[in-house]
Amino acid sequence: MISRFTQFSRKVRAYPFLVVFIILVSSVSVNAQEKNKAENAKFNEKCLKCHGQSKYKYINPESGTEVTKRMYIETIINRAQFAESNHKYFKCTDCHSEDYDTFPHPGRLRMEAKYACIDCHGGDETYAKFKFEEIETEFQASVHATKHKDDFSCWLCHNPHTYKISLRSEEKIKDIVAYDNAICLDCHDNIIKYQMLTDKVNPDIDEKHSWLPNQKLHFNSVRCIECHARTNDSILVAHNVQPKTKAVRRCVECHSTNSILMASLYKYKVQEVRNKAGFYNGVIMNEGYVIGANRNYYLGLLSFILFGVVAAGIFIHASLRILKRKK
Amino acid sequence: MSEKIYLYPLWIRLWHALNAILIILLIISGVSMQYTNPENPFIRFDIAVTMHNISGIILTVNYMVFVAGTFFTPNGKYYKLTLKGLFGRLIKQFTYYTFGIFKHENPPFPVTKESKFNPLQQFTYVIAMFVLVPIVLITGWAYFYPEIILTKIMGGSGLKINDFIHVIIGFFVSFFMFIHIYFCTIGATFVSNFKSMVSGFHETH
Numbered sequence: 001m002i003s004r005f006t007q008f009s010r011k012v013r014a015y016p017f018l019v020v021f022i023i024l025v026s027s028v029s030v031n032a033q034e035k036n037k038a039e040n041a042k043f044n045e046k047c048l049k050c051h052g053q054s055k056y057k058y059i060n061p062e063s064g065t066e067v068t069k070r071m072y073i074e075t076i077i078n079r080a081q082f083a084e085s086n087h088k089y090f091k092c093t094d095c096h097s098e099d100y101d102t103f104p105h106p107g108r109l110r111m112e113a114k115y116a117c118i119d120c121h122g123g124d125e126t127y128a129k130f131k132f133e134e135i136e137t138e139f140q141a142s143v144h145a146t147k148h149k150d151d152f153s154c155w156l157c158h159n160p161h162t163y164k165i166s167l168r169s170e171e172k173i174k175d176i177v178a179y180d181n182a183i184c185l186d187c188h189d190n191i192i193k194y195q196m197l198t199d200k201v202n203p204d205i206d207e208k209h210s211w212l213p214n215q216k217l218h219f220n221s222v223r224c225i226e227c228h229a230r231t232n233d234s235i236l237v238a239h240n241v242q243p244k245t246k247a248v249r250r251c252v253e254c255h256s257t258n259s260i261l262m263a264s265l266y267k268y269k270v271q272e273v274r275n276k277a278g279f280y281n282g283v284i285m286n287e288g289y290v291i292g293a294n295r296n297y298y299l300g301l302l303s304f305i306l307f308g309v310v311a312a313g314i315f316i317h318a319s320l321r322i323l324k325r326k327k
Numbered sequence: 328m329s330e331k332i333y334l335y336p337l338w339i340r341l342w343h344a345l346n347a348i349l350i351i352l353l354i355i356s357g358v359s360m361q362y363t364n365p366e367n368p369f370i371r372f373d374i375a376v377t378m379h380n381i382s383g384i385i386l387t388v389n390y391m392v393f394v395a396g397t398f399f400t401p402n403g404k405y406y407k408l409t410l411k412g413l414f415g416r417l418i419k420q421f422t423y424y425t426f427g428i429f430k431h432e433n434p435p436f437p438v439t440k441e442s443k444f445n446p447l448q449q450f451t452y453v454i455a456m457f458v459l460v461p462i463v464l465i466t467g468w469a470y471f472y473p474e475i476i477l478t479k480i481m482g483g484s485g486l487k488i489n490d491f492i493h494v495i496i497g498f499f500v501s502f503f504m505f506i507h508i509y510f511c512t513i514g515a516t517f518v519s520n521f522k523s524m525v526s527g528f529h530e531t532h
Contacts (some may be wrong), residue, residue, distance in 0.1 A: 255372055
């Protein structure tokens with residue numbers, strides 16, 4: 001019979017091998033992914049030779065002369081941003097027709113149907129944790145989808161060539177807020193883009209939010225969707241953007257121990273309601289402070305006790321004065 | 328037989344009345360913000376914020392009036408602490424409040440034209456007016472410009488530190504207020520000190 005000590009010492013001796021094995025397997029996997037990315041980047045360069053800049057050149061077969069043309073801004077792909085994006089491992093022709101290989105591109109390709117997020121990410125176990133199906137349902141219920149129908153697609157906010165998820169990363173909340181708000185402001189603070197979907201003039205963001213105290217601090221500390229989208233417990237980022245009349249205007253929605261920020265911006269970090277030091281919604285305090293939401297349980301308790309002691313002291317003193325007063 | 332001494336000139340009475348109203352408003356709105364409850368708000372959060380901000384601004388101006396009055400009028404002399412023997416005087420006054428008052432002893436430091444406050448009053452008023460109130464005013468004003476002041480002076484965690492200081496010191500100011508109001512009932516009669524805040528005349532025991 002093998003003693004427990006022998007079993008334990010065998011396990012301990014096996015650990016270094018296990019660690020080396022894990023490192024080797026992960027490095028092989030990472031290397032394969034990086035190799036794949038490098039190969040695809042080389043392949044993509046054929047497209048980016050023209051689509052990677054604002055101008056492109058070709059030889060006119062009729063005249064034999066070199067022609068320089070401007071690239072439509074919508075079809076310019078920023079190499080650096082693409083290399084950092086979520087889709088960086090893809091070849092252009094993974095999503096676009098292989099017929100784009102020829103130049104001039106065949107005219108029928110203009111009719112090519114564009115994928116939506118759900119086309120690739122839906123029903124795939126790999127992406128199950130992101131709950132794309134639920135995101136799609138939420139988006140379809142949002143004011144973006146109900147008002148603009150098919151004119152509004154995922155791509156208007158999540159450019160497939162540049163988009164990267166930020167909320168699950170180690171980035172600071174302020175950087176995540178800035179990145180995500182820039183997505184909204186890209187249309188809502190840009191009349192040209194705004195009027196691609198409506199004839200209305202985009203409202204002045206600062207003026208519309210002039211009721212908000214410390215406006216700049218709010219804009220830098222929370223995302224637009226915190227107030228403008230309905231929170232959903234089962235998905236990480238709310239996509240059901242509400243009409244302006246339903247936007248959160250009650251300060252206490254965030255400024256209370258039951259802060260909605262814990263169900264939105266700080267959702268991914270939420271593990272406990274009160275941290276060990278007794279602060280409500282303590283996770284917010286790693287990077288910010290929300291009056292009313294970050295009060296301290298112990299400090300509150302202490303203040304109640306001290307006020308009780310003072311009130312009792314006053315009561316006793318006053319009672320004695322009354323009892324001992326000169327008749 | 329009690330006598331009346333004119334101790335509180337008009338400007339002090341006006342300053343004091345305004346100060347009292349503002350501090351009460353600040354305590355009420357501050358407590359309401361600190362213990363916000365969406366279902367049952369004591370004062371609606373945005374109203375409490377506005378109330379706190381406006382009261383804080385006026386209190387700052389009023390505090391400047393007090394400082395100016397302390398430096399440029401004879402009123403300043405009442406706030407000059409004599410450190411020598413202070414502890415003994417504080418104990419003496421404390422003993423009077425805890426024991427002597429019930430035995431109808433005479434106050435150890437009677438109010439005179441030269442000495443408006445007893446040592447315990449003088450000490451607590453100096454702490455309140457020259458330590459606590461300036462701290463709540465400075466930390467309060469820092470919240471008007473959080474993105475400039477708090478990040479520049481205290482780095483990323485400035486908001487938290489500032490809030491703790493503001494809330495804790497505000498809490499002590501509230502303490503002071505409660506005890507101060509109660510002690511006003513200790514005079515020639517229960518209401519004589521309140522009357523003197525209006526008339527300016529202090530009625531001695």
